Amino acid sequence: MKRLLLPAILLVFLILEGTATDFLPKEWLLSDYYMIPHWVFVILVYIAIFYDFDSTYYCVLYGIIFGFLFDLLYTDILGVYMFTYGIAAYIIHGLKKLLHANMFVAILMSIVGVALADALIFFLYSSVQGFVMTWKTYALMSLIPTLLANLVFTLVLYPFLPPLLYKWSEEQLASQKAV
Template identity: 90%
Template structure:
C-alpha cells in the first residue's frame, strides 16, 4: 500500500496543475504573461533529492510516466513532457550526488530543474510547431513568471515533504534489506 503513496501524490498534483490557473486573478490571465505550473516536476525534484538513493531512479520513472500522462491529458503532442520530465529528472538526480540535501539545495534544484524543463519544452514546441515567440520574449513573458510561481510552490511544499520522503525512503531501504 505504501508504494502507491508517491504515485497518488503525483496524480493529485497532475490534476491540480490543470486547474491552477483558474485560481489566478483575472488581470494576470488577461495579461501577456504566461504562468505554467510544474507542480509534478517540483515534486519529482523532491523525490530525486530526498527519496532516491544513488542507485535508484524513481524520479526518472515517475517523470516519464507522469510526463506521458500530462501529454495525454493537456497537450496536443505526445512525448514532449514525457521526454522533458524524464531527462530533467535524470539530470537533477545526477546533480544531487554533488550536493548535500538541504533547504537551499532543494530550492536551487527546483528552480534550475523547472528552468531546464520549461526551456526544453519551449524549444521542443517551437521546433515542432514553429512558434513565432523569440527567446527574449519567452524569457520575459513566460520563463520568469513560471519560475517565480513554481518557486512559491516549492517554498510552500518544503516544510512538509522532505521529512516524509526521507522517512519513506528509509522504510523502503529497511524492507529491501529484510527480503
C-alpha cells in the same frame, strides 16, 4: 500500500496542476505574462533529492509516466512532457550527488529543474509547431514568471513533503536490508 502513495500524490497534483490557472486573478490571466505550473516536476525534484538513492531512479520513472499522462490530458503532442520530465529528472538526480540534501539545495534544484524543463518544452514546441517567439521574449514573458510561481510552490511544499519522502526512503532502505 506505501508504494502507491507517491504515484497517488503525483496524480493528485497532476489534476490540480490542470486547474491551477482557474484560481489566479483574472488580471494575471489577461496579461502578456504566462505562469505555467510545473507542480508535478517540483515533486519529482523532491523525490530525486529526498527519496531516491544513488542507484534508484524513481524520479525518472515517475517523470516519464506522469509526463506522458500530462501529454495525454493537457497537450496535443504526445511525448513532449514525457521526454522533458524524464530527461530533466535524470539530470537533477545526477546533480544531487554533488550536493547535500537541504532546503537551499532543494530550492536551487527546483529552480534549475523547472528552468531546464520549461526551456526544453519551449524548444521542442518551437521546433515542432514553429513558434514565432524569440528567446528573449520567452525568457521575459514566460520563463521568469514560471520560475517565480514554481518557486512559491516549492517553498509552500517544503515543510511537508521532504520529511515524508526521507522517512519513506529510510523505510525502503530498511526493507531492502532485511531481504
